[in-house]
Amino acid sequence: MPATTEKLALTFGIPKVRVRDLAKEYYVGPGHRMQVVHALNGVSFDVEEGEFVALTGRSGCGKTTSLRIVLGLEEQTSGAVEIAGREVNGCGYDRGMVFQHAELLPWRTAIENVEFGLELKGVNKSERRRIAIRMLDFVGLAQSADRRPYQLSGGMKQRVGLARALTTDPEVLLMDEPFGALDAQIREEMQTELIKIHEKTLKTVIFVTHDLDEAVLLSDRVLVFSPHGQIHEDVSINIPRPRSDPIAIRGSDEFQKKRYHIWRLLKMTDDPAKAALV
Amino acid sequence: MLDTTAPAKTTPAMQSRAKRVRRGGFAASVPRAAISTFSLICVLAIWEFFGRNVNPIFASHPSAIFKEGIAMVIDGEIFHALLQSLQPLATGYFLAAAVGIPLGLLIGRYRWAEAGLGVYITAGYATPLVALIPLFILWFGLGFAVKVAIVSVLAVFPIAINTWAGAKGVPRTLIELGRTFVGSEFQIMTKIVIPSTLPYIMVGLKLAVGRSIIAIVVAEFFTLLTGLGGIILKAGDSFDTARMFVPVMVLMTLGITLTWLVGWLEHKVAPWQRELSDQEH
Numbered sequence: 001m002p003a004t005t006e007k008l009a010l011t012f013g014i015p016k017v018r019v020r021d022l023a024k025e026y027y028v029g030p031g032h033r034m035q036v037v038h039a040l041n042g043v044s045f046d047v048e049e050g051e052f053v054a055l056t057g058r059s060g061c062g063k064t065t066s067l068r069i070v071l072g073l074e075e076q077t078s079g080a081v082e083i084a085g086r087e088v089n090g091c092g093y094d095r096g097m098v099f100q101h102a103e104l105l106p107w108r109t110a111i112e113n114v115e116f117g118l119e120l121k122g123v124n125k126s127e128r129r130r131i132a133i134r135m136l137d138f139v140g141l142a143q144s145a146d147r148r149p150y151q152l153s154g155g156m157k158q159r160v161g162l163a164r165a166l167t168t169d170p171e172v173l174l175m176d177e178p179f180g181a182l183d184a185q186i187r188e189e190m191q192t193e194l195i196k197i198h199e200k201t202l203k204t205v206i207f208v209t210h211d212l213d214e215a216v217l218l219s220d221r222v223l224v225f226s227p228h229g230q231i232h233e234d235v236s237i238n239i240p241r242p243r244s245d246p247i248a249i250r251g252s253d254e255f256q257k258k259r260y261h262i263w264r265l266l267k268m269t270d271d272p273a274k275a276a277l278v
Numbered sequence: 279m280l281d282t283t284a285p286a287k288t289t290p291a292m293q294s295r296a297k298r299v300r301r302g303g304f305a306a307s308v309p310r311a312a313i314s315t316f317s318l319i320c321v322l323a324i325w326e327f328f329g330r331n332v333n334p335i336f337a338s339h340p341s342a343i344f345k346e347g348i349a350m351v352i353d354g355e356i357f358h359a360l361l362q363s364l365q366p367l368a369t370g371y372f373l374a375a376a377v378g379i380p381l382g383l384l385i386g387r388y389r390w391a392e393a394g395l396g397v398y399i400t401a402g403y404a405t406p407l408v409a410l411i412p413l414f415i416l417w418f419g420l421g422f423a424v425k426v427a428i429v430s431v432l433a434v435f436p437i438a439i440n441t442w443a444g445a446k447g448v449p450r451t452l453i454e455l456g457r458t459f460v461g462s463e464f465q466i467m468t469k470i471v472i473p474s475t476l477p478y479i480m481v482g483l484k485l486a487v488g489r490s491i492i493a494i495v496v497a498e499f500f501t502l503l504t505g506l507g508g509i510i511l512k513a514g515d516s517f518d519t520a521r522m523f524v525p526v527m528v529l530m531t532l533g534i535t536l537t538w539l540v541g542w543l544e545h546k547v548a549p550w551q552r553e554l555s556d557q558e559h
Contacts, residue, residue, distance in 0.1 A: 071458065072457075072458075073457060073458065090460075091459070091460050092460060093459075093460060096458075097458045099451060099455070101451070103449075103451050103452060103454075105455075105470070105473070105474075107473045107476075107548070107550050116459065116469075117459040119469070120456065120459040120460065120461040120469070121459065121460070148550055149550075168459070
């Protein structure tokens with residue numbers, strides 16, 4: 001079963017994702033009073049093969065920036081990102097991305113959207129159709145293959161986005177608040193589904209969220225960012241897998257304990273004085 | 279504006295309005311097409327009535343125009359003129375599309391192209407380009423070429439400026455999607471930017487229809503008197519007002535038909551657009 005982290009680390013000696021001392025600065029404002037904004041101040045973390053890691057924190061804490069640098073859409077000012085020991089610059093098929101708002105191409109049907117990545121990769125038509133059908137079936141949307149995005153609900157769009165990210169069989173799956181825009185009930189459904197998919201594919205996942213329940217429920221570890229672009233604490237979630245019963249997990253002591261702990265951490269990094277009161 | 283937060287309280291005015299709606303009213307029950315037809319008949323009748331009582335040099339009336347039109351159809355003159363106008367019109371229009379679409383894509387997609395060329399597109403769109411016709415005559419003479427040039431110069435700017443706006447408005451996240459899958463610049467252009475810009479290109483093409491028709495008539499006025507524009511000017515000069523109106527009607531029909539055709543094409547190539555506008559994305 002997944003996430004026997006120590007054993008895998010011993011076997012291979014290198015983590016799946018290694019992020020070292022990421023710093024990101026950018027400049028804002030007009031020329032004469034341009035200001036430096038430090039979005040990231042030395043972010044380092046490892047993710048082992050098959051591990052599910054959530055990045056959480058307040059808006060503007062650098063969790064999404066970290067994810068985008070790992071993905072290769074943004075360039076770090078300094079620091080390094082390695083995937084399975086290879087230093088990466090720019091995007092690659094070893095990483096798959098699920099966007100916050102699915103980002104489906106409105107002129108393509110669901111299946112054509114799933115095929116999109118393979119098409120850019122240069123996979124021939126029959127092969128990519130075959131893979132796309134399998135992936136769409138995998139996320140439970142085989143019936144909706146010929147619908148266009150406007151005919152899909154928010155949850156279905158995210159399923160298509162997930163299927164598309166899986167087609168290129170990436171080593172690491174990156175997800176940027178993929179369920180943030182869904183209503184509560186659908187979000188819970190999608191969380192349950194994602195747990196299943198993760199446990200079936202054993203993909204390494206980095207998942208950005210500001211929903212603490214979601215972070216604790218899904219992850220093996222939660223990295224809590226401070227507002228200054230640093231990781232404040234690395235919290236491990238010791239809920240055994242497979243996590244087939246989310247309702248029971250939500251009621252468990254470990255879930256409650258870790259959720260409260262992370263919530264307090266966020267309060268503390270926000271305003272230490274307030275944290276003393278709780 | 280209705281204040282939706284106010285408690286539901288019916289005022290007498292609201293009640294009477296509700297009653298009217300329930301009863302349907304006369305205007306609500308008549309189909310739109312019938313109202314349009316009725317309006318058209320009324321206007322034509324008024325025109326006919328007053329037109330007949332005016333000196334035919336200054337105005338004409340529907341029945342005279344119709345009679346003249348039939349005569350021009352029978353002797354084939356109107357078809358000959360239409361064809362003469364259509365050739366430079368179509369050539370110039372397609373030339374404008376062939377230049378304007380790639381130019382708009384380039385400017386909308388690349389910052390350097392926008393900085394370097396955008397200003398000319400904006401200027402060209404704003405300038406009354408008919409003012410340059412004398413210069414065009416010097417360059418291209420009085421024949422087919424000058425008409426093509428005038429049509430394409432007038433049509434190219436609405437096409438380029440709309441394509442530009444469309445290409446610039448492609449959501450950043452869709453471009454990022456392409457980059458995530460390591461798409462080449464060419465793939466991003468053909469598989470993301472162009473499909474996403476299509477609805478804007480079609481708007482540009484639609485606006486260019488109207489401009490092209492104005493351009494061809496003006497071109498025919500200024501250069502060799504050929505085509506529909508030629509008939510208009512010659513008939514006007516000989517005070518044959520009824521005859522003058524026939525090509526005007528043909529041009530009007532042509533404009534409506536071509537605009538409708540581009541609209542139909544728009545629905546064919548970008549069918550998702552209409553559905554998107556129905557619901558908030």
